Structure formats: structure tokens, C-alpha cells
Amino acid sequence: MVEDLRGYLRPQGDGHPLYPGAVVLVARDGKVVVHEAMGQAVKYADASGAELPADQQVPMRPDTIFDLASISKLFTSIVVMQQVEAGQVNLDAPVANYLPEFGSFGKEPITVRQLLTHTSGLPSWMRLWRPYPDRASRIAAVLAVRPSAPPGTTYVYSDLNLITLGVLVERVTGRGLDELVRTGITEPLGMVDTGYNPPADKLYRVAATEFQTDPDRGMVRGSVHDENAWSLGGVAGHAGVFSTASDLAILAQAMMNGGSHAGHRVLEETSVTAMLTDLNEGFPGHAHGLGFELDQRFYMGALASPRTAGHTGFTGTSVVIDLLSRSIAVLTTNRVHPRREWSSVNVARRTVADHVARALDVAPRRGRTAWYAGHADGTTATLTLPVTLREKHTRLGFDLFVDTETADVLTLELSRDGGATWSPLPYVVSSRGRIAHHDGSICGFTGRHWQQAYAEVDESPGQVQIRWRYVTDPLYQGRGVYVDEVRLGDAQGTLVNGEREADRFLADGWSQATR
Template sequence: MGKTILAIALVSVAALSAGSASASPVGDGRFDRPRDGFAPASTELHDGDPSDAGLRSGPIDAALEQIEAWTEVVPGREHPMYAGAVSLLVHNGIVVSHDAVGDEVRYADGNGTELPADQRESADRDTIFDIASISKLFTSIAALQQVEQGRMRLDAPVAEYLPEFGVNGKDRITVQQLLTHTSGLQAEVKLWTLPPERRIPAVMELTPEQPPGSGYTYSDPNMITLGVLVERVAGAPLDQVVAEGITEPLDMDDTGYNPPAAELDRIAATEFQADPPRGMVRGQVHDENSWALGGVSGHAGVFSTASDLAVLGQALLNGGSYAGERILDERTVEQMLTDFNGAYPGNSHGLGFELDQRWYMAGLSGPRSAGHTGYTGTSLVLDPASRSIAVLLTNRVHPSRSWGSNNPARQALAQGLAEAMAVRPTHGSRSWFARAAAPATLTTDPLGPVTGAARVSFDAFVDTQKDSDGTDALTVEFSGDDGATWRPVELVAEGPGAPVGPQPALAGAGHRAWWRVSGSVPESPQPVRLRWRYAPDAQYTGRGVNVDGILVADRAGTLLDGEREADRLTSEGWVPTRR
């Protein structure tokens, strides 16, 4: 099943707690400055509170409340977003949240007929979910293990190992192109409509829709082929390769293909399927192609728990090892976190992992932020820069895939963890913070008159996505008529990830660094006002904007020292943060 990215507006988690935050400083949590490299190989998961990890609990609590609310009908939705959900958040190896809400089994049929209360089964923290396309990560890791063992090469044509694949224009497709979805193969196939003996041959015989290496198409046939390739070079079935190379070394006891019948009461139901006529699917893979292939395939089929996926995530944040077991070399993990698709903006992809996808990573997104989603309603996000993990498992297709996407929940969970990491001020004890929730303005009282040009300088921590209509960016404006009209101040920013040259507004994401910003206001015989304005949209969420160290000076001297004269700034939507 191909991935469909739906641009769905969501109410930001930050908005849920904005009322209380505006009345008092945000708090004194510590933002983890971007870290290069991997976490220590000795890092293991252990339970703790957000405060143990230097995080604020409010944004996480707000995210969890929203995720629970979506198990029922909310305004704007005809149905619940999902029957049940299990979420897990990790920061620096500390499991700061592990929560289960709703039901793993709730409905009797595809029409949404609810089971009697005594027949519904609640979701628990150890509920096993069909993780759908997150299975692709297991196939990718298994393939890279074969590369490390010298059984195949990334730059080699797939046909070198699977001669039957090298037909109909596929002879030049490489292993790397399968991993990065640049092979040119189509997005989907319908193998379940074919006789069993024709299913894998049909994939081998596909004709690419575009030349290999000429574009990006998220493709299930890529990963089905990769699964067959792994089996061929390893000389063993894919489920055995994954078990021996990944789940057994990492003690991921609840992860694998075709879960045993004895675990059925722990498995979340998925969809009631009429075509093919499978009824309510539970304990078997939801994806029709994987089901047609016996439940073991390169693109889908893995079942897992939030705890097990967190272990896998921490192993990768550690550079490939966990609890003394190494599943990949550090250099290989680095390739999984390196963008090979720079020619296709918006489709950043490492070897197996999607990278920097704000539509579900929200404020955790960055150049090395890695993750994957699953059609059944699952997502895994790894943020190496802050050494954080966000796992969300839902059964959003229970009872019907037509009930809609759970992208807002994916964003909400990642954003809750991102906003829990406070940004430390660069000057003094406080800075101003505008949440990624609603328009915000920070306005000075009258300054001047301005003798000569006035220099405006400040520090800014910007985590936004600038859109074509100019929203979701920080602007600075001035008014010489007491706010009746406003004109933009052209800005120059310096620092990691800063835009080059003068800018009418500032936007950027993932760099996790303060910028030094300056601009100028022309001479004015009348006093002027300045305002810092952040106007986010409702589509994709970042961490928001922090401003600190505001200083306005003209030829005659200082007009405003924001550190000493904070009372001369009027806030609408900006809140003070402190160290």
C-alpha cells in the first residue's frame, strides 16, 4: 500500500496549554544543543519522568490528552481518528512517556458497528500492532547487513543477484536505488489478484515508469524486490534473516512476522476487508500484497510493540548497537541518516529511512531526523540531534481505511516532545517565545525620534517552514504613525542554517541554533514603533520562534534595551521563557 501524504490542518498541541503559559514563564527545561555523532553505545532505555531528562511535562501531557481525545469523535471529524493508540517518547535514553488509550478491538464490521462494552478490548502498553510500512526499515537493515558481510554492493545492479529482475529496462537499477525509492518503479502493484505462482514473477517482470535515477517515487515494489534480494543473497527466508540479524540480538521478543495465535488477545485489529473477503483482520497482516505473499515481504508484514520499536530506535541512535549487541556498523547507520535524494527536494531519504519530513516529525524534524510511517496508523521518529525517539502505534484502519488519516496525531506527539525541550536564552535569564499555534506580535512603545538610521539587532531561534504565501515566518516591521501602517525591516541573519543575504522574513528548520539578526529603520522626526510578528499556518508545525537580546540604537544612543526594559514591550501571543 503506497503512502499518501495528506495535508491536514491540525490544532497545535501548544495551543492546548497556551492559556496557562501566557500567565507565567514557560519554565526552565534545558534544550539539548544539536549533537553530532551518536549516543554512547552504552545508552539503554530506562523509565523516568520528563524532569529526569531536563524536559517540561506540559507539552507532553497536552499531546497525550489530544491523542486520547481522538479515540472519540471530535469537531471536524465524522469518526474517531483511531480506535486505540500506544505512544512512547524517549529522550537521552529515558522513557519519559509510555501511554495507551482506547481499544485494540472496538468494531464488529466495516460499517463501524461498535461491539458491546464487554466484548471491546482495551489497548495496553504491550499491545502488538501491525506496523505496516515501518517493516521497510527491517528489510533495509537486513539488506545493509548483507552489504556489510560482503554478499552484495550498494552500487551493484540488482540483476547481478536477481537475474530475473533485469528485464524490461530494469537491468541498471541498483540496490541503492531500491533503498532510496529512485528506481523508477511504480508505487503499487496488486499481487493478491494474481495466482500465487505469479506474484513474485510479476514484480520481477515490471517495467519502470521512469528511467532509474531520474526521480523519486515511494514504491512498494522497490521493497518487495529488496526482500527477495535479501533472501537470495542470505540463502534464508526474510523472516529468518530479520529474526537472526535484528530482533533476536536486540531481544525484541514481540516483533516479527505472522505472530503466533497464542498472542491474538494482545494484537490490535485492523480493517474489515470485503475485497479480498477477509472479514475483520486481526493477527494477520493488513496489507493485501503482504498477505498474498504469506505475510512475509519486504514492504510490510512486521508486527511490533512501542517498547520494541524504541529499542530498535535507540540501537540506531547509539550507532548500531544496544546492550552489547551490534546490528550495524556506525558508518552504515550514518548512511541511513544521510540524504541521497538532494536532487528531489522534499523527498529526503537515507538508505531505508525517510529524512526531515515535517508532515509527521513536526518540531523534531531536521536534516538527520529519520523515520517512517505505516498505513495502519503507525510512525517512528528518531532525532539524533536531540537523541530523542517518538513512537506512535494506532489502528486507524479499524474498521475502515476510509475513516481518514491520523497525521494530526503523528504531528502532535512529535511536537509535544519537541516543545518539551526548552530553548535557553542567549542573554540574561529570559527570552520571548512565540508558539507554533497562532499569530503573535511583540510591539515596542514609541522609540525616538530616530536620528540617522536606527540599527535593530536581536538573537532569534527560528524553527518554521516558510510557505509561498509568506506565512510561517518571523518578520520585523516598523511604524511611524503609531501603528496605523507598518513597513517591513529587511533582515540579515548569521549562524548555522541562516538564510544568505537580506531577507524580508526569517524561516528555517532543523538547524537548532540561535541566529544573530540585524536590520535598520530609516531616520524619522516622529517616534517609531517596532514589532516582531510570527504568523504560523495550520499545516505543518515547527518549534516556533524565540527572540532575545533586543537592542535598538541610533546615532544619538540607545533607544531600547530589551534586556533591561522588558516592560516597554507589549506581547500578544509571545510568552517569556527563562533559564
């Protein structure tokens, strides 16, 4: 993984590196297993990409402090949930109950919950640093914005949702958002390098972001990159938090632990469950809890599942929390340094997640190995079993592990003409007491555990071929597909024992894997 990430420091197809520098941290069961820094925290002098002299560049280090951009939304969401626990806020109450000026242009029914799940109908963004002259007028403009859709009718990821929530918690508590985050999250959890507007004595550890000309800020370092958050004084509900990979991992571990870490609780378990449970089932592809994104393959890669939570930041940051394996993957980069147009780091985010996923064991169901279909994109892999049937009724049994994206499909097929044509072979899957009937194909997240499958092969005696065909699309991967303990039998007894007769299989793209 680290080797691949270092490769992105070199110029890519467009002539630019993916990022000047990065820090990656991976933890499993509360233990850090990878924590590496690479590249430069400060490399460029201006927007053209002119490099600073070598002695003026600043190397990346494990404790480099990054502008988290939209990962800040998680901190605001946690503060909101703390106020819910304190009885100050009701998730299903109209926002206008707390912010009367919000209740205009049909926004009166919008609830706190809808702001947290991005189903409020508010527009995604609006410019605040122009034409509004000060923080008060900018906040007033956000609260007075016209919705782009009726509440609850669509999913639109919106900075305005979280800016509004930041104002809401400040209003109900009479305290600043920065103070609420500090006293409610970072201090209890010991996140010593996390907060808004980093102090001057930590500037030497802060990664540079973008050279900005509109507004005219020059090379931004130590001040929030997001222009709207900057215009609000660096403290806003949608952006403004700075942190290190280590501190982000602490926050992730606290969520994984149900709201506490190292003896300090910041949320009740019921609140954490609500934050990590999909409340957007009516908007497929936009799974979202109260603040956290869920099951997003584009950056969670092979770790994605309904039980995987996280968030990204525009500056090149991401955190992934895989509850099923108790794994955490944090990637912090300064990809907008010196210009935001240079790159997207989604491929690097997936690189981290995919390597973590592949490091997790899939122990063979029986024996030392299981058949594995590989993890390449845009390929077809086949595992074929030629067999001579002896009876009219033959039963095929096999064990199956399937964790793919929905466009990567495993199909069980049968050929009666030596492989010239194939027909789907329906089968039944038993998974921890649940029975599912398949028309021959299976895909998606099925639980990351072994399942038992069987099919009835009702064919006249003679030669047939049975195969497992795995087809992947050009982008994204899950943990993959494994087949083990293949058994074929009829009234006369065992016809094929796959554990003892592995050489009977014709593998094209499949291999025998030990894990």
C-alpha cells in the same frame, strides 16, 4: 499529549473516532518518559462499525502487538545494509546483477540504492493476490513489472521497491527474510515481540485491523493486514512485521546510537549515517536516506528537521527519531479497525511530535525570559517597539531562535508613519561562524540554537516603530520563533535595552517565555 490522544478516541467530525485504541511511547536520552495505552485493541464486529459486546472487546495495553505495515520497510533496509557490510551487496550495482529476471523493460540500470531511496522509477503498487495463483508467480510479476519512469528521474514511494529488495537479500543469502530479520535485528537487540506472523500464543495481545471483503478475510487479527504481503505468506519486504511500541523504541535507540543498543551492534556507524542522510536532494520534499524518511513535517510535526528520521505504517503506526534532541516518539494505533476509510491519523502523529518538541527547553539567551511568538496555525503575531531615534545611524541587535516550516515566516519591519505602513528591515544573522543576509524575512529550520542578528536603521531622527511579525499558515508548526536581548544603540550610547525595558514592547500574540 496523552490527554489529546485520548480525545481522538471519541467520535470526530465525521462521526468516527480517529482510532479505537493507541499506545504512545516517548523516550529522551535513552530513558522512557511516557508509555501509555488507551482505548481498545479489538472493538468492532464487522465493517459496519457494530461494536462487540463489552465482554468481548479487548482493551489496549502497553505491550499490545501491532501490525506495523510499511514500517516493515525499515527492517528490510537494515537487512540490506547488513549484506552491504558483509560484501554480499553493492549499493550502486544494478539489481539485475542479483536478480537477472529483474533486468527487463529498461530496468537494467536500476541500482540497489535507487530501490532504497524510491527513485527507481518502479510503479508504486500492483495487485498480487489476484490474478496470480501462488507466491512464486506473484514474485515473478513484481520482478517483471514495467517501470513508470526512467531510473533516477523521479521520486515515487513504492512497495515494489522493497518487495524486490526482500527477494534480493533472500537470493544472495539463501535464507528467508523472516530469518534474516530475526537473527540480524530482533534477537541481538532483544526485541522479543517483533517478527512476522505472530505465534498463536501471542494472539491475545495483537490488535485487530480491518474487516476485509476483498479478499474475503473477515476481521483480520494476527495476520498481516496488507493484502499483497498476506498473499506472499505474511513475509515481504514492504510489510508483514508485527511489533510493540517498546520494541520499536529499541530499534530507534539503536539507530540513534549509531547501530548498537545494550552492547549489541546490528549496523556499523557508517551504514547508519548513510541510512539517515538525505540522498534525494534532487527531489525537494522527498528527503530520504537508505530506507528512512527524513524531515517529513506531515507526521514529524515540530520535531521535523534534516536530522529527524522515521517512517509511518498504513495501519496507523509511526516512529520518529530526532537526532538533535535524542528523542524518540512512537505512536502505534489500529486506525484501520474496522475500515481503512474511517480516518487518517496524521493529526495524532503530529500531536505526539509537537508535544515532544514543546517539552524541549529553549533557554532564554539572556535573563529569565525571551519573547515567544506562540505556536498557533493561521495567525499573525506582532512584537512592536516604538522608539524615538536620536541619530541618523542606529544599530539594532537581537538574538533569534528560528525553527519553523518554510511557510511560517518571521519578518522584521519598520514604520515611519505610526504603523500605517511598514517596510522590511534587512538584517544580518551570525550563526556559529556563518553569516547570512536577510531581506527582512527568515523561516525554516535554522539549527535549533540561538543566533545573533543586527540591522542598520538609517533613518532621520524622530519617531519610528520596529516590529517582528510572525505569520503562520493553516497547517503544521515547527518549534517556533523566539527573540531575546533586543538592543538599540547609536553614537550617543544605548537607546533601548530590551532586557531592562520589556514594558516598552507592544506584544500581540507574543509572550514572555521562560523556556
